Amino acid sequence: MFIEKFTRLVHKHLNTPSFRLFTLLTNDPLQKAVIREIRHGIWKSDVVNWEKFGCEGRLWGTKGQLLSWLYDPVNMCWCELNQVNDHLSALVISEEQDNWECDLREVQGFAASKDMYDPFSNLKAFVELMAPGLLTPVTPEKLKENLAHAERRILQDNEPHSFSRWTWDGRVFIENIDGSHHLAAAIVQAEQLNVPVRLNGRLRTYRLNPAALACLRRDFDMYVVSSEPKQANALHTAIKDYKAPYSEVPLPFPYTKQRALMLPKENNRSVKISNILSGAGFQDLAVYLDNLARPSDC
Template sequence: MQNPLKILINGLREDFGYPASLIRLLASYPQICITLPEPASNISASSVVPWHELGAPPVLHWPRRDRGFLMGWHASGSHWQSFSIECPAYVDIGRLEITDAWSCDVADIHGFSSSKSDLTAFPSTDAMAEQKCRGLIADISPVKLEESLAHGEIRIIHSPGTTTDHFARYRWDNRLWLINEGGSHHTAAAKYIATRLGQPVTLKGKLYTYSLNAGAIAALRREFEVFVINDDTEISNAWFDAMCAFKATWLWHHMPQPHQDKRAILLSRQEARSRRVAAELRKAGAFDLGAYLAELAARQTMASPAA
């Protein structure tokens, strides 16, 4: 139990702009500051973090909120209360371009969205073919290539007018994915054989290209400092108490998969106390999500699309 005199002194320090509770929190819970590791290198399309969906609530979240709806807390008179805003930058942060009748070679496909096998277990489609499709690749020949390509579940080939299968590229990642309902093993086998034969195999379908809007990210960063913190319940409660003690305005939103155990914290650049919180988070090593998003957007302009 804290000394009453110490509580009084810390309260006065908070009132005069020194975030004593926050500094104590950062010292007591260093795990509040986390990093975002680079996505695992495998052939599952789900390994690409869907940054274009940033600011959208989880699918099962209730009540449903519009994208860019942010909840937070601020001082209002002598009270500490919740409030909400809508941030337009989140509406524009992701872009989608659909190209009809797009074509590529089977060798350009990095991975798939679905399979009977665990796609996260394979670093490449060749590894998948060698481990799971041995019968399909036992003979490297045009005949075996045709057999794999004839498989009906490769819907991008056999159901071009009705299938929902399509290609996808996330510009900050830049690999090409086949978003498929089936046929992953036979497609991997066909790619394996075709590359060894040096035989081109053209595939056609819709291409969905997702990208990040650098302008929207810049607008977000002009208004807020954006960090990522651990969303552990005990840490979140301690964070709330520290911000309440300091009376600093803050907002938050969910993070996209696979970072659901974290939350994004937004701190207004227009408010002195929020700026002080941002400075303490940066000093403690908190992950700067705003800077990271800007880096991803810049990476798009440097990467040349495959195929």
């Protein structure tokens, strides 16, 4: 009799939504999708655009979008909602500064090039492979020739320069239209000759907003999970069975196989899921973003 009661008790426990959710999150390693630092390239498109976090969704052109699910106990149904969160909208601040000055040697990347689909870790490697003839001879005259090349309209005196910088990346990118080969050669030669070349223009800086992040951390626990269909569907089903509300936000490129799972701290069921995720070693997105919000430079 005791064995039969014990067996029924164990079977009942193993069939509870909470246990099935626990089993899924702890036994499926593919549910975890840790953000891996990407190799920094010289193209602006290589920078992770956290300013686009929360911009993908059904509300075209709207920032701070959350795709949310919650259980309606009155109608006893599961509801899908498109929501806008003001704190997520304000997570990244964009600032413009006119008449900003820098030295040519501070520029470390470009907005455009016919070779921008090829990976390069630095400008010297880029020009050595794509246009080595522009690097010799290493003389002030050759530097001036590269700077004056008609292909590079961005450096003509009658056109303003434009620069971009993301504080979590730290580098300065010039918003060029063309002329990447000659510009890269000029930067390399200016470094070799130790010759200053002053640039002036408009700088757009993107930075994470610690106040907005603090508000998100106050309201949600945020974890990085897989966005692969099999894992996403299994997790959605398990949370739905548990009747816990949650939201999700796709991560920006290149993290297209990951998403943010946002669990409201005001709901006890969501808090229990958060405890399971934390205990299973899922990456805390809030901690990751908090570290990005503290750049060493800029």
